[in-house]
Amino acid sequence: MARMPSAERRRQLTEAAIRAMARDGVSKTTTRSIAAEAGVSLSVFHYCFDSKQALVESVITTLTAHSVTVVKQALRPRATLVETVRAGFEAYWDHVRGHPDEHMLTYELTQYALREPGFEHLARRQYELYGDAYAELIGGLRDSMDLRLHVPVGTLARYLAAVTDGLTLNYLVLGDESAWSDILETVTAHIAGLARDEVEP
The missing domain is CATH 1.10.357.10 (Tetracycline Repressor, domain 2)
Known part of the structure; x- marks a missing residue:
């Protein structure tokens, strides 16, 4: 996986979250599904959002x-x-x-x-x-x-x-x-x- 500045990675994950939430609903969207949507590991998600x-x-x-x-x-x-x-x-x-x-x-x-x-x-x-x-x-x-x-x-x-x-x-x-x-x-x-x-x- 290519290294990406943390601010850019946060933007990537945020846009992935918007797509997932719009599709599945806020309450049904999990950190795992957002990471999958963005094509990153769960650890990357938790690094960007605490x-x-x-x-x-x-x-x-x-x-x-x-x-x-x-x-x-x-x-x-x-x-x-x-x-x-x-x-x-x-x-x-x-x-x-x-x-x-x-x-x-x-x-x-x-x-x-x-x-x-x-x-x-x-x-x-x-x-x-x-x-x-x-x-x-x-x-x-x-x-x-x-x-x-x-x-x-x-x-x-x-x-x-x-x-x-x-x-x-x-x-x-x-x-x-x-x-x-x-x-x-x-x-x-x-x-x-x-x-x-x-x-x-």
Whole structure:
């Protein structure tokens, strides 16, 4: 087996855990099955992660990064704020439609963490990560487009996390592709209305 830096090995094992958990469910995924998925020995797994809590936290962080990265890449300033916000939502929604198993896994991880003794803090950590990610995206957009927000960044970040969380679950349950276009327009207009260009009179 080729030697690999520990950080890279942790990433490999985390991605293997995401695949295994999405396929088999969180509670049925074992350290042995994750090691097998990654093609490494069990001892390598235990070298990289000293507890299941550490693994679950790495999975949560990585899943969040997957969707945040595509939004960040799409959220560059466009001609109008509405167009910019729409591009961010469209990128996120494309990720949901392209990777529904990952998004279903985020909800399963929340429930698992809330129910499993000693894991409760990871559910809180998961939603703190969402808030932090949105705050970073909002802050970057505010600075690049010289925006004045009508609500504090932290409040808007948590609100956006709640909105996308609810919309994502709604889609995963109902799977109504045809309704998304109108929903996107409604959400885009609403969120864009919570900010305005600093140079406007």
